[in-house]
Amino acid sequence: MNSSSSSPSPEEEAQLLEQLRQALLSEDRKAVAAIRAILEDEAQLSEKVSPIIRQHLAFIKENFEGEYGIIIEEIVTKKLADSQDEIVNMIFPKLNTIIKKFITAQFQMLKEGIDTQIKTVQNRFSPKNIFSRFFGPSDSDLILSQLDNPEVHEIYLVQRESGLLLGSYAKEKNTDQDVIAGMLTAIKSFAEDAFNRGKEDLEMIQYENYKIFLQNLPSYYFAVAMTGSISTSEKENLSNKLITFAEVNVPFDTTDVNSTLTDRISSALAKHFDQFNIQQQ
Numbered sequence: 001m002n003s004s005s006s007s008p009s010p011e012e013e014a015q016l017l018e019q020l021r022q023a024l025l026s027e028d029r030k031a032v033a034a035i036r037a038i039l040e041d042e043a044q045l046s047e048k049v050s051p052i053i054r055q056h057l058a059f060i061k062e063n064f065e066g067e068y069g070i071i072i073e074e075i076v077t078k079k080l081a082d083s084q085d086e087i088v089n090m091i092f093p094k095l096n097t098i099i100k101k102f103i104t105a106q107f108q109m110l111k112e113g114i115d116t117q118i119k120t121v122q123n124r125f126s127p128k129n130i131f132s133r134f135f136g137p138s139d140s141d142l143i144l145s146q147l148d149n150p151e152v153h154e155i156y157l158v159q160r161e162s163g164l165l166l167g168s169y170a171k172e173k174n175t176d177q178d179v180i181a182g183m184l185t186a187i188k189s190f191a192e193d194a195f196n197r198g199k200e201d202l203e204m205i206q207y208e209n210y211k212i213f214l215q216n217l218p219s220y221y222f223a224v225a226m227t228g229s230i231s232t233s234e235k236e237n238l239s240n241k242l243i244t245f246a247e248v249n250v251p252f253d254t255t256d257v258n259s260t261l262t263d264r265i266s267s268a269l270a271k272h273f274d275q276f277n278i279q280q281q
Helices: 010-040 042-082 084-125 127-135 139-143 177-194 232-249 259-273
Strands: 151-159 165-170 204-207 210-216 220-227
Touching (some): 165 177, 165 259
């Protein structure tokens, strides 16, 4: 037998190898084509990937602290250490305001409590102190004379109906006095309309550490901005001072508001209240 006639030629060997390769890789090619079709189709890709993502998110949610807690704690600790100055600068102004407001409120409650207790004791057991109780400073004022004294910073005399400024006094000059007068009138009118109880007037506005005491008169009102705690007797003293000032320095007819009138009243306010002490009778 001639061996050369039975052996395949190189071309035949190559063809047989190609057929074998095609047979072996046909399944892989089908799988690759299916994967490519999924990758190129957004809907099919989402259908396959979304359950995996949801499953992983659920795992993170249930095991977050154990898996990532230490890492996040280290990041936060480092960030806080690196940002101490920024945090202090951000928190301190608000914290300072809150502390001052709390202290002011506590002093106010303390004054009112002492006033009430002393008046009760005097009414029951100390008739000989009637004169001093009516005509002298209250015992609570003497006890707390050095604590959180009320201090007047600004006074506005405002026409009731229009909100026009009739005169003003301020320890530190405020360039927006007309705007403030209008704002106070708006707040006062809103409060009195919203919580109307007959003919009652708004008497006090609290803003942060400031109190604005309102002395209402028929055609105008005083707005006194102050800090500190103010007792009932101090309110009466301030009210009497304002009414006495109005009787002497404010004309009966204030319908014609002009610069001459406001300058005259403002000068009088500065003269009478520049060194005014609410605690002095």
